[in-house]
Amino acid sequence: MKSEPLVLGIETSCDETGVGIVRGHTLLADAIASSVDEHARFGGVVPEVASRAHLEAMVPTMQRALDTAGVTLADVDAIAVTAGPGLAGALLVGVAAAKAYAVAADKPLYGVNHLAAHVAVDTLEHGPLPEPAVALLVSGGHSSLLLVDDLASGVTPLGNTIDDAAGEAFDKVARLLGLPFPGGPPIDRAAREGDPASISFPRGLTGPRDLERHRFDFSFSGLKTAVARWVEARQRAGEPVPVNDVAASFQEAVCDVLAAKAVDACRTSGVETLVIGGGVAANSRLRVVAEQRAAKYGITVRVPRPKLCTDNGAMVAALGSHLVAAGAQPSSLDLPADSAMPLTVVTG
């Protein structure tokens, strides 16, 4: 029997240079070089800094992945790469590298959608994904609800943020509270010591009229402003800011909306599986709130381990492996990097 395909995945859409290697649904290597520390003093990802870091990290990260997996490029059956969406200059480094590896090693190339890859990575942890499924993707760059009919051919967008990404709201609130960038982990930690019910922050786009027009969309900008106003009022009154309570109440507001809309999307679509991915999926409270709400309706929540939730090469390899198994057509060598790649396109 022929063994499952050995697929290499390259990810450079934001600030992580990732190279992952999978065989079928089995993860063999997940090498990452992050430029996050270089962006910390700017409070957000600086595209040119990220692109420079990708160029420096590409070959060493590739070598680490090959060493970890104990394979050579000659052994690989296909090379997958994030073609979009993402930062244009950053994507281009990964796409160009993938093409060069594909030309040199004479391997088929698959340019794939980053968001679909966030969904596919769960197969490395929990096996084949029941289809259809609903996916909630939340990070510093995305906040999307998707209906996954067939990972190999297309994903239907259900909703999106209309302003800030969920992860951005964490970054901005962390900054407000004097916590480091990126804001997700320190807010999660502070929230564990705080009372999530102590302050009632707004739940964006959940009013009756909003639900008509923006049933599956998100808005975090009003929440961020509400936190800022609350903190300023405290400071003006000369009172100390209860950081842990603010963090817990803010986090609760975010998780509440994300979980409510994700579960609503599952029920509306008649779907029994919810996959959560993206950096914010690593938030400990989101998982708990989502599981509580989903359990009521018999919906199963799948969240890959935190290292697979953030951007990495393994997710690209996982989607590539799925595409190879499904007999998808490889991309041509003139594949463009598409910073605004639509969700309906899984391969470029």
Add this chain to the structure above:
Amino acid sequence: MLVVVLDSATPAVTAAVAAVRRDDVEILTLRVSVDARAHGELLAPAIQGVLADAGVKPGELAAVVAGLGPGPFTGLRVGLVTAAALGHSLGIPTYGVCSLDALGWGQPGTVLAATDARRKELYWAVYTDGERITGPAVDRPDEVAARAAAAGARRAVGEGAEKYELGLAADGPRYPVPEALAALAADRVRDRAPGEPLTPLYLRRPDATLPGQQRKSVLQ
């Protein structure tokens, strides 16, 4: 010895297969497309094309030679990550050449080489009989004109010298010359010198502006 030669520091996306012999360098196959916006789409097919045209398999290559810029960053990086990945996967050394040197190479007398740095600036260097005597640097056209005159330049080469009035006749190649790229790395190829990390000649610090609104719209 067969080498692949790349340059993406200017709108000319250049790929060639060159033979580096004991006494000379010859370009066997060449593809050049001029498109400032499509380096990422054009370069890999061009490499595959020049290899096929020359009947050369990647495994027969002895080295990769790449123009290090200076050049607009996004396009420049396409060439350098391509060169680095080719070298890595084939287990062959990579050698860098200043892309302006591949304009000034072989030019008699004292010559300014200038390419478009966008934002109304030029990447430039001055050469006397092919040897770089000033630069590389990035400056406004009036400063480039003044400093090139001070260095004794009488002529100019490169697309940048055509785009701006620098007081010098522009009469040479517009883009880095493939044969020059190969020739400038030929001794390293012949000596089987250790490969070099391909560090771009950025000459500018990164803009520390956050993607802000733009990033939101593209990522969601």
